[in-house]
Structures are given as structure tokens and as C-alpha cells.
Amino acid sequence: MENQVLEINASIQIQKRASEVFEAIVDPLKMSNYFISKGSGRMEAGKKLVWNFPELEIDVPIQVGKIKENQFVSYSWDGENGETLLVEMTLEEREDLSTVIKITEKSMPNTEAGIKWLKGNTEGWANFLACLKAYLEFGINLRKGAFDFRFE
Numbered sequence: 001m002e003n004q005v006l007e008i009n010a011s012i013q014i015q016k017r018a019s020e021v022f023e024a025i026v027d028p029l030k031m032s033n034y035f036i037s038k039g040s041g042r043m044e045a046g047k048k049l050v051w052n053f054p055e056l057e058i059d060v061p062i063q064v065g066k067i068k069e070n071q072f073v074s075y076s077w078d079g080e081n082g083e084t085l086l087v088e089m090t091l092e093e094r095e096d097l098s099t100v101i102k103i104t105e106k107s108m109p110n111t112e113a114g115i116k117w118l119k120g121n122t123e124g125w126a127n128f129l130a131c132l133k134a135y136l137e138f139g140i141n142l143r144k145g146a147f148d149f150r151f152e
Contacts, residue, residue, distance in 0.1 A: 006114045008105040010125040016136045018070040018093035021101055024136055025073055025089060034135035034143060035128055043073060055147030081113060101129065 014021055024030045028039030028051075037054040041047060047064045065074035065086070073089045085105055092100045103125050108114035127143075134140040 004110045005107045006110055006118045007107045008118060008122050008125060009103070010122065010129055011100060011102040012129040012133055013094075013098055013100045014133050014136055015098045017097050018091045018099045020136060021091055021099045021132070022070045022073070024132060026067070030135075033141050034131040043067060043075065055143070055150060079108070079117060083108065101132070103129070 024034070026043040028036065028042065028049075031051075032038055036051040038052045040050040043049065043064050045064055045067045049062050049064065051060045051062060052058075053060060060077055063076045065076060067073055070093070071091055073091075074087060076084050076086050079085045085107070088104045088106075090102045090104075092102070094100065105121055105125065108117045131142045134142045
């Protein structure tokens with residue numbers, strides 16, 4: 001069997017226009033309502049930023065790649081073992097003015113470390129999408145208090 005490359009794919013439909021979903025992704029003040037506690041700036045092509053994740057007690061540097069307003073966002077960040085991982089988010093506005101967001105994170109080799117990454121980050125992207133939907137559709141921050149048990 002050939003040693004395949006692993007890639008994460010996750011998607012969800014949100015009952016908001018693509019412009020609202022896009023702003024919730026690129027604006028750190030909006031992101032702090034469902035994903036990060038703070039970010040060092042707005043996502044713009046070529047910009048280096050830092051996101052803070054309080055439940056993990058870490059700052060995560062990211063390198064913004066391509067941005068296409070209301071349609072596409074990409075960035076790179078470092079994996080657990082120093083690999084550079086590419087995240088791509090595609091937004092597709094539908095006729096009913098809802099938006100399908102598709103996320104891909106690339107890539108790791110099909111090894112024990114790669115499978116661990118696939119499991120953990122797939123769970124993370126599912127959480128991201130659920131939290132984004134709850135925030136945009138209902139104004140709820142699902143992450144607030146969700147990881148407090150880790151500090152007990």
C-alpha cells in the first residue's frame with residue numbers, strides 16, 4: 001500500500017450571507033466570540049499574526065496567504081512537530097443567502113503522528129464550525145467555559 005498523504009476536510013452551512021461569515025473569520029474581534037481570545041490583527045494577505053487560545057495557554061503564529069473577499073481565506077501555521085500546515089476556507093453563498101463554508105487543512109504523512117494530527121485537528125475544525133454557526137446565527141459563544149475542566 002502506498003504511503004498516502006492525510007488531509008482534513010470539514011464543512012457546514014450557516015444561515016448568513018458570505019460577507020458576514022467572511023468578516024467573522026478575518027476580524028479578530030469577531031473571532032474572539034467563538035474561536036480565539038484575541039488576535040494581533042485583521043487577516044490580510046501576506047500578514048503575520050498571532051492568535052491566543054486561552055484553553056490551550058498558547059499563542060499561535062499564523063502567516064496569512066491568499067484572501068478573496070467573501071469567498072476565500074488561507075493561512076499557514078505550524079503543526080506540533082514543526083510542519084507547516086496550510087488551511088484553506090472556501091465560502092459559497094447559496095440562492096437562499098446562506099453560506100456553505102468548506103475547510104481543508106493540508107497535510108501530513110500517513111504515519112502514527114499524522115493520524116494523531118488528523119484525529120485532533122478534525123475534531124478541532126468540527127468545533128470551529130459549530131462555534132462559528134452558533135455565534136453567527138444565535139449570538140452564542142460555545143467555547144466560553146467549554147475547556148475549563150482542563151485547568152482543574
